Amino acid sequence: MQTLTExxxxxxxxTLMTIVLTLGGCAxxxxxxxxxxxxxxxxxxxxxxxxxxYIEFFRGTSCLVQMFWMFYALPYFGVSLExxxxxxxxxxxxxxxxxxxxxxxxxxxxxxxxxxxxxxxNYSPLQRLRHIELPQAIPMMLPPFGNLAVDLMKLSAVASxxxxxxxxxxxxxIRNSTGETLWPFLAILVIYFIIASAILxxxxxxxxxxxxxxxxxxxVS
Amino acid sequence: xxxxxxxxxxxxxxxxxxxVVTVQATILGSLLAFTLGLPIAIARxxxxxxxxxxxxxxxxxxxxxPLLVQLYVLFYVxxxxxxxxxxxxxxxxxLGVHYSAYAAEVYRAGLESVPKGQWExxxxxxxxxxxTFSKVILPQAIPPMIPAMSNYVISMFKETPLLSAITVxxxxxxxxxxxxxxxRYIEPMTMVGLLFLLVSFPASLASVGLERWANxxxxx
Numbered sequence: 001m002q003t004l005t006e007x008x009x010x011x012x013x014x015t016l017m018t019i020v021l022t023l024g025g026c027a028x029x030x031x032x033x034x035x036x037x038x039x040x041x042x043x044x045x046x047x048x049x050x051x052x053x054y055i056e057f058f059r060g061t062s063c064l065v066q067m068f069w070m071f072y073a074l075p076y077f078g079v080s081l082e083x084x085x086x087x088x089x090x091x092x093x094x095x096x097x098x099x100x101x102x103x104x105x106x107x108x109x110x111x112x113x114x115x116x117x118x119x120x121x122n123y124s125p126l127q128r129l130r131h132i133e134l135p136q137a138i139p140m141m142l143p144p145f146g147n148l149a150v151d152l153m154k155l156s157a158v159a160s161x162x163x164x165x166x167x168x169x170x171x172x173x174i175r176n177s178t179g180e181t182l183w184p185f186l187a188i189l190v191i192y193f194i195i196a197s198a199i200l201x202x203x204x205x206x207x208x209x210x211x212x213x214x215x216x217x218x219x220v221s
Numbered sequence: 222x223x224x225x226x227x228x229x230x231x232x233x234x235x236x237x238x239x240x241v242v243t244v245q246a247t248i249l250g251s252l253l254a255f256t257l258g259l260p261i262a263i264a265r266x267x268x269x270x271x272x273x274x275x276x277x278x279x280x281x282x283x284x285x286x287p288l289l290v291q292l293y294v295l296f297y298v299x300x301x302x303x304x305x306x307x308x309x310x311x312x313x314x315x316l317g318v319h320y321s322a323y324a325a326e327v328y329r330a331g332l333e334s335v336p337k338g339q340w341e342x343x344x345x346x347x348x349x350x351x352x353t354f355s356k357v358i359l360p361q362a363i364p365p366m367i368p369a370m371s372n373y374v375i376s377m378f379k380e381t382p383l384l385s386a387i388t389v390x391x392x393x394x395x396x397x398x399x400x401x402x403x404x405r406y407i408e409p410m411t412m413v414g415l416l417f418l419l420v421s422f423p424a425s426l427a428s429v430g431l432e433r434w435a436n437x438x439x440x441x
Contacts, residue, residue, distance in 0.1 A: 185290060
């Protein structure tokens with residue numbers, strides 16, 4: 001227990017690094033989810049194929065393999081990334097591919113009549129998306145997005161394998177230097193659990209606020 | 222540095238041997254997850270409060286913490302308590318326990334999809350609980366679960382590279398060993414990615430096929 005207070009600050013910096021990875025990854029994943037998810041629905045063929053290729057590639061391979069590839073193989077093509085950049089890029093691109101499928105299915109789940117009403121009112125496709133489809137689709141995306149954010153946070157532990165000093169990396173360092181095993185790992189498991197629960201709480205709060213007055217839309221996912 | 226085919230062919234046998242371990246770990250892990258998931262689901266679905274809450278709390282804990290750290294616990298912490306597992310055993314148990322929490326959710330959804338009248342009919346016919354499950358409920362509940370389960374098997378397959386962190390020589394570790402011996406990373410890492418795609422892409426097509434099959438069955 002004495003070591004726990006001694007290493008408290010050390011684990012705290014690890015917690016911050018895990019949060020940085022999670023927030024950075026989530027921001028990129030959110031952008032990629034909308035770009036590729038809407039891209040896949042786009043009538044423009046090349047845009048559609050590019051989105052499908054991105055989604056299938058990142059969903060088809062393992063996150064750890066992608067991260068190692070970015071970190072170890074990319075430098076041979078003249079692109080050297082900092083570990084943190086490689087970590088955030090991989091997490092964001094990987095979860096973004098899963099998010100794209102959420103965006104796509106939520107937009108497709110908006111009732112047809114809504115789109116037809118937009119056409120009848122002479123809205124352009126972009127106006128339809130912006131004013132009719134997305135406002136109804138976004139509340140449906142929130143619960144699966146929350147789960148993906150937790151998945152991303154859990155995947156961020158993988159970044160410890162490319163030398164990013166997140167929680168897992170620091171627990172391993174403590175294990176190596178003190179020989180203690182139980183409490184470092186138990187402590188970081190509890191911290192991960194708290195972060196995951198916080199993410200889910202924030203998402204369910206956002207869900208309640210966004211779906212206020214839209215009872216018909218709520219809960220479809 | 223350019224791509225060397227000679228080197229690629231030279232490391233390919235080792236990578237394929239690693240792929241075999243990866244597939245083994247996935248199959249054993251899935252079997253464990255399916256086996257453990259069922260009692261968890263039944264406990265959460267039909268158990269009393271004193272069993273439901275601890276099980277619910279434990280599964281949520283497993284679902285909200287990283288698999289990698291759970292593997293470290295199995296591999297580094299348990300030996301201090303006198304339980305030394307081989308790397309592959311620890312890996313299979315880690316995968317199985319982690320995904321049993323997800324499998325339990327699938328079982329629960331499947332069980333809830335069986336109409337209440339079926340339970341009542343089994344009760345009216347004086348079936349004991351065991352045959353209510355084995356003869357009436359599970360045969361109706363399992364087909365709609367197949368697509369979700371097959372998706373989790375594919376996710377598990379993609380998480381097996383984590384076993385390399387606890388020294389299992391699966392595909393990823395075989396590639397890392399090849400890379401460390403030769404200081405060449407492009408070929409091993411790219412080949413690992415391709416081999417993963419080679420297995421997981423047909424597998425995801427197959428799971429879409431299974432889903433169609435299950436839907437057709439459900440409609441009949």
